Amino acid sequence: MKFCKKYQEYIQGQQKQLPVVDFKKLKKILKRCRKDFESHQDHDGQSCPHQCPVCDGTFFPSLVKEMSAVVGCFNKRAQKLLELHLPPGFRKYFMWLKGRLLQKDHVGLIQEGKELVTYATINAIAVRKILKKYDKIHYSKQGQAFKSKAQSMHIEILHSPWLCELMAFHINLKETKVRPNMAPALFEGCSLTFDDDHKPSLSCELLDSIKLDIDLTCSICLDTVFDPVSLTCGHIFCYMCACSAASVTIVDGLKAAEPKEKCPLCRKAGVYEGALHLEELNILLSRSCQKYWEQRLQTERIERVRQAKEHWAISVSSIHGCLAQNFFSMLSLDRFRRRQHAVNLSHFPLFDCVNNVFRSLNKDHVCVHV
Template sequence: MKFCKKYQEYMQGQEKKLPGVGFKKLKKILKKCRKQCPSQKTIDGPFAAKTCPDHCPVCDGTFFPSLLNEMSEVVGCFNRRAQKLLELHLASGFRKYFFWIKGKLKGDHTALIQEGKDLVTYALINAIAIRKILKKYDKIHYSKQGQLFKSQVQSMHKEILQSPWLCELMAFHINLRETKVKSRKAPAFFEGCSLTFKDGKPSLTCELFDSIKVDIDLTCSVCLDTVFDPVSLTCGHIFCYMCACSAASVSIVNGLKAAEPKEKCPLCRVGAVYEGAVHLEELNILLGRSCQEYWEQRLQTERVERVKQIKEHWDSQCRAFVGV
């Protein structure tokens, strides 16, 4: 079965109508381009054919804007639903009791597990759809504009595989698999999601389809160690919270929201990535359970540094108050 048909069947089979990639519509734009583009050129050789130039006015005026709009809707929908799901799972105290009263929490976590699996599937199948339609664009135009567009979208934080909530959902599944799967009534998990260690360095991997694999490195590029109290910047890169604060030239008291827009990601050097940073709580739980000895050591050293920074902050506030 061709992917276009498979993708359409998947989207039509969803209980709730979800935004997706207009795969069929975008293919029609490319087909129409071949007939209407005023600047087509002929490619010589045994398979001679007419093709568009690198910058096609027919395609570029409709194809890329349409795809960008659809990608924005897909990422927005995925982020909202994933954030809501994880808030339910991590709820405690009064909030947990409130959700239980409203009937949103199930004692056996069955509904949460299934929705998490569905969301990961939704993210990956849309990532495949986007990759395939851009590949189709480059094939028709004998160009690399599709790949360049993908890079531009990544810098705009519209790439669904960059979403911190995808990382959180992967950690969420592993956490539940380790804590709930012992129950005979626990639903099946998809086995493609795992935490692996290579030369002592951890990474999250997920392979739900043959044609795509997500591999998230969990080594902080600032301290070069396993991320502790992890936070994901809007560019998708993950750091220790204190390392991110240091890179953004802010204290842990003020937090990452206080970072100046000019401050850049230490890894990709993209600016304005700190304000929308997301604390990865599920990943924090997973790593704390999987690296217990390291976690305890890091907890002690970070506690000393946090106390030091808080003391310096209040000392400076007191000096400013008395005018010294």
């Protein structure tokens, strides 16, 4: 069965109307491009020109719009799914009382996760095939070059950090008490592997021979990512390493980073504000690397306490300085008013208050004079 027909059957079989890459419409655009070329006899060659108004004016804008909608939908649904598994704060206890975290609900989470993975994979295949067809018609490599552009625009679904979270979620669920025959697995052949140097990586095989390999080594400390965070460019670092690279403290967080700060790997600016904590991956690594995790936890606890103390020391000193500045500003204002209006000092209660304080400290000889 051809992919186009298989893709249309998948779209028609969806229970919910989700945004998709309109493979059939994009093929029609490329077909119209070829017909437009054949109608121009003055063009030499066997394909449409390198700068094609039909393709460049319709094909790529349509593809970017559809890919953005697909990635946005996938990220939003994956976030909601994982929040059901790891709800934050009091919501966790509220959901526990409602029975949302029981074994039967795990089966529902697995089924929904399976649908999400299929949704991401089949749309990724559609994008890959339509770009391959574009290059075939144009005898160019613009389609392949568009993949790099899509990554920089954060619309490449296979580079979404939520897909990494779903992979970790899949492995974490396998370690629970849920029986594997109760629901289909999210991924086929998804596993956490270690190389000869004990460096971990997530690997997974998807449809159409698509294979994902996610390196879990922080490129800053050159160790296994601890408290992992994914920047908007897709690169994963330790949270403390990312804060150091962004020139912010862990108390302020990555959202306080300046827009000019760049990713240590790809050197792209403005990647810290939308950084995502990978909670499922954090749980997976803490279980798989327990000895390393305990050592790193003790080391980072000391550093976090040190940074917190420095932060509060600076905050307290700035508050004291602000209070002193406000006090002397009020004092100067009262002095100015007295000189302007030539009234009695007793009309200004601030001076009386200051003198009373000094007198209470047995410093009657120290008074405020104008």
